[in-house]
Amino acid sequence: MTRDDILANLDKPWDIVVVGGGITGAGVFSQACEAGYSCLLLEQRDFAWGTSSRSGKLVHGGLRYIAQGQIRTSFHSVQERQALLKRYAGLVTPLDFVVPVPPGGFIVRCGLGCLLAVYDQMAGRRSRQFIPASVLANHVPPMAAASRGAWQFTDGTTDDARLVLRVLADGRRLGGVAANYVEVKDLLRDATGRVAGVAASDRESGRTWEVRCRVVINATGVWADELRQALGYPRQLRQLRGSHLVFPHHRLPLTHSIALQHPKDRRNMYVIPWEGRILVGTTDLDHQAPLSYEPRMAPEEGAYLLETIQAAFPDAHLVAEDVISTTAGVRPVVNTGKKDPSKESRDEVLWVDPGMVTISGGKLTTYRYMAMKALRAATRELPPPSPRTATPETLDGLSPRLLGRYGPDAPRVLALAGDGGLQTIADTQYWWEELDWAATNEQVLHLEDLLLRRTRVGLLLPNGGADMLSSVRARVQTLLGWTDDKWNQEVVAYQALWQTAYSPSLLTRTA
Numbered sequence: 070m071t072r073d074d075i076l077a078n079l080d081k082p083w084d085i086v087v088v089g090g091g092i093t094g095a096g097v098f099s100q101a102c103e104a105g106y107s108c109l110l111l112e113q114r115d116f117a118w119g120t121s122s123r124s125g126k127l128v129h130g131g132l133r134y135i136a137q138g139q140i141r142t143s144f145h146s147v148q149e150r151q152a153l154l155k156r157y158a159g160l161v162t163p164l165d166f167v168v169p170v171p172p173g174g175f176i177v178r179c180g181l182g183c184l185l186a187v188y189d190q191m192a193g194r195r196s197r198q199f200i201p202a203s204v205l206a207n208h209v210p211p212m213a214a215a216s217r218g219a220w221q222f223t224d225g226t227t228d229d230a231r232l233v234l235r236v237l238a239d240g241r242r243l244g245g246v247a248a249n250y251v252e253v254k255d256l257l258r259d260a261t262g263r264v265a266g267v268a269a270s271d272r273e274s275g276r277t278w279e280v281r282c283r284v285v286i287n288a289t290g291v292w293a294d295e296l297r298q299a300l301g302y303p304r305q306l307r308q309l310r311g312s313h314l315v316f317p318h319h320r321l322p323l324t325h326s327i328a329l330q331h332p333k334d335r336r337n338m339y340v341i342p343w344e345g346r347i348l349v350g351t352t353d354l355d356h357q358a359p360l361s362y363e364p365r366m367a368p369e370e371g372a373y374l375l376e377t378i379q380a381a382f383p384d385a386h387l388v389a390e391d392v393i394s395t396t397a398g399v400r401p402v403v404n405t406g407k408k409d410p411s412k413e414s415r416d417e418v419l420w421v422d423p424g425m426v427t428i429s430g431g432k433l434t435t436y437r438y439m440a441m442k443a444l445r446a447a448t449r450e451l452p453p454p455s456p457r458t459a460t461p462e463t464l465d466g467l468s469p470r471l472l473g474r475y476g477p478d479a480p481r482v483l484a485l486a487g488d489g490g491l492q493t494i495a496d497t498q499y500w501w502e503e504l505d506w507a508a509t510n511e512q513v514l515h516l517e518d519l520l521l522r523r524t525r526v527g528l529l530l531p532n533g534g535a536d537m538l539s540s541v542r543a544r545v546q547t548l549l550g551w552t553d554d555k556w557n558q559e560v561v562a563y564q565a566l567w568q569t570a571y572s573p574s575l576l577t578r579t580a
């Protein structure tokens with residue numbers, strides 16, 4: 070479907086309009102389509118532009134939630150982790166974690182062992198094992214904290230933006246329509262005051278629509294207060310920013326993820342191998358900037374993350390100059406006014422109003438559970454479901470990575486390759502054919518969509534991949550139907566954005 074075809078659909082009446090194209094909105098969209106409802110999803114920027122491309126990439130139960138007594142959150146997360154490892158195998162993959170036991174840490178060792186026993190119990194299988202210090206040296210580079218060995222257990226990881234795209238594709242296959250760069254400006258109300266649709270505007274052309282539906286599902290994450298304010302509610306969400314650093318793998322050659330604590334405040338942190346690089350996160354602090362700006366890491370967050378990794382791996386001598394890129398995202402969390410942001414609950418929140426259901430908070434990992442709750446709450450506004458399923462396709466013999474990322478479309482991505490097979494982009498795990506596919510099939514409107522979310526090469530290559538932009542141009546400019554002027558504008562905009570929000574220079578920038 071071209072963008073014009075998609076936008077031509079907006080005027081018709083829908084059962085459900087989902088506002089927000091992050092993982093929660095995508096989950097509601099695909100489940101609504103599976104239930105047989107006509108469903109439109111509107112995203113103000115690009116799909117996954119919000120928090121869902123800026124997470125810690127973990128599909129996890131959250132061990133620390135058990136320690137904090139958030140048992141319900143951890144239980145649902147573990148169940149969902151197991152389900153996603155199966156449903157999106159190749160995109161959601163197992164990730165071995167190591168938790169070091171510090172010197173004199175007998176009590177820590179026992180306490181951790183108990184937490185992990187509960188964690189395993191929730192998943193219905195045992196993954197934990199204790200690794201003595203002598204064996205640990207074979208798994209990870211020298212770690213300052215691990216003189217008494219470490220616990221190992223298995224969680225999961227993913228490419229968060231690709232997960233959003235895969236879930237959206239599931240919904241589209243069942244007849245759903247999803248439009249990016251279409252912003253919901255207001256709610257439409259009927260004579261009784263009930264929400265009856267949305268007023269939407271195309272950010273590219275300025276064209277506007279009044280879209281009618283039986284129910285609006287507000288899945289706008291950290292923006293959820295904004296639509297609810299239109300109904301007269303006060304703000305209830307706390308905006309908490311978290312940032313990450315991306316390092317080259319050769320500077321810290323880990324095969325396992327490590328759970329760590331910051332050396333001073335003992336906050337829990339993690340270091341994970343991701344897409345052939347090393348991701349270090351995360352911070353947790355109140356986000357003050359307007360949400361319309363691309364979030365970015367503050368220098369003090371960079372220093373805090375560096376301190377953690379330097380203290381944990383002193384022999385690696387990691388410095389700011391090693392960083393390839395930085396990311397920052399804003400968590401939607403219900404505000405209970407806790408002094409320590411990390412103590413605010415990560416549970417989801419559901420608010421039901423006549424004609425509109427709001428679902429926010431929660432985690433990437435629990436999106437299916439959140440989507441199910443939102444749809445269940447919306448059923449009183451809807452006719453009974455008439456479930457649909459996509460015709461299964463035989464997909465044997467394809468690479469798990471290709472299958473995980475593209476599902477039933479994987480053979481069509483592979484068909485773009487010549488006799489030499491799929492061609493890898495620089496020293497990443499991405500293929501050039503993925504750019505071809507995205508440019509023709511994945512609603513790419515801007516260069517940043519292609520390099521930061523359809524693929525993540527903008528996070529993995531130095532300077533956002535500046536050295537390969539001419540090759541990207543040769544590959545996709547015609548497919549995208551862009552003139553030379555448009556290409557040049559896109560490059561300028563992408564590079565400015567990258568400098569503002571993703572550059573390692575944010576570690577040292579003063580303003």
Ligand SMILES: Cc1cc2nc3c(=O)[nH]c(=O)nc-3n(C[C@H](O)[C@H](O)[C@H](O)COP(=O)(O)OP(=O)(O)OC[C@H]3O[C@@H](n4cnc5c(N)ncnc54)[C@H](O)[C@@H]3O)c2cc1C
Nearest residue numbers: 089091092093113119120121125127253290311432433434
């Ligand atoms: C630093 C950090 C690390 C994290 N790590 C993990 C992790 O490792 N594992 C995990 O499970 N969870 C993690 N999370 C939490 C997880 O990322 C979020 O819970 C999840 O991505 C939220 O998804 P969402 O769809 O609700 O929100 P979003 O992804 O923010 O999507 C909301 C979308 O709504 C759009 N929107 C807003 N207003 C409008 C409008 N008026 N019209 C149209 N569209 C609109 C926005 O542009 C946005 O794209 C992390 C969060 C952060 C910040």
